[in-house]
Amino acid sequence: MKKKIGFLLLTAALLGACQQGKTNQAAKNTDQTSTKTATSTTTSPSSAASSSETSTSSSKVEKSDVERYASVFEEYRTLLQAVNTGDRSILQTAPSQGGDALHQALDPTIKEMLFRPNTEIFYSFTDLNGDGKNELLLATKNQDRTNTYPFALYYLDGETPALLAQSLVAPVGGGRASFSCYQGGQVLASDWSSGTGEGTSRLLQITSDGAQKLSEQAVQIPGTDLDATFGLDKDKMIDPNSLTWQSLQDYLNQ
Known part of the structure; x- marks a missing residue:
């Protein structure tokens, strides 16, 4: 082993002697190369700005569905907390939004429903109009x-959740409401009197940035063939049982 080490040291010494004459030239070449490299790697202000913008853009994170509809989840959290404490005063609370066909207020009948024993709510995120x-x-x-019975449909009006349609059954003699969803984002919403059957149906369309009302007709329920009246294909009606549902209470209790 000592002989091997000695041989390696001797070889290194001889190589060092052979290279001694080339040291100055190598140093000069190294200095020139370093200067060129420093010059070529200098980043212009515009390139730096572009790089910064790219980094910022790539770090932007899309909101989750729960984040997009956070205000809706919070509204039901408040309602369910009132149910758990038996605080029925919440039934008289004025709605925070609503007032037209595209921005409804949650009907008090639905709030009342939540106070029924063992009422469990389920939610489903579904792209009804295929816009992503x-x-x-x-x-x-x-x-x-x-069997699943949808009672509320929310959409994004820009970035703000809004209630588009709801289903409800008021006490005897009161109002009724229902809605059906169709492939392509069309929604048929109806409300009528349980006493006379007279009411109104609206054909709504969910769009990429909100919703719009396509048409409205006076109807008789039962009696009026709603699909025929609005030119809808029954085969394109979405079956709620085909969607994926999760317990809202389980989510809120996490």
Whole structure:
């Protein structure tokens, strides 16, 4: 081993001697190369700005569906907290939004429904019009959870959640309301009197930046063939049971 080490040291010494004459020239070349490299790697202000913009853009994170509809989840959190404490005064609370066909206020009948024993709410994020942004459906289910009954449909008006349609059954003699969703983002919403059956149906369209009312007709329920009246294809009606649903209470209790 000592002989091997000695041989390596001797070889290194000889190589160092051979290279001694080239040291000055190598140093000169190194200085020139360093200067060129420093010059070529200097970044212009415009390039730096472009790089900064790219970095900022790539770091932007899309909102989740829950974040987009956060105000809706908070509204139901408040309602369910009132249910848990038996605070029925919330039924008289004035709605925070609503007032027209595209921005409804949550009906007090739906709030009353939440106070019924063992009422569980389910939610589903579904892209009804195929624009890459999900709408939010809320529903109840029957006891064995084989059938789903949507009672509220929310969409994004720009970036703001809005209630587009709701289903409800008021006490005897009161109002009724229902809605159906169709492929392509069309929504047929109706409200009528349980006593006379007279009411109004509206054909709505969810768009990439909101919703619009396409048409409105006076109807008789039962009696009027709504699909025929509004030129809708029954085969394109979305079956709520085909959607994926999750428990709202389970989510809020996390």
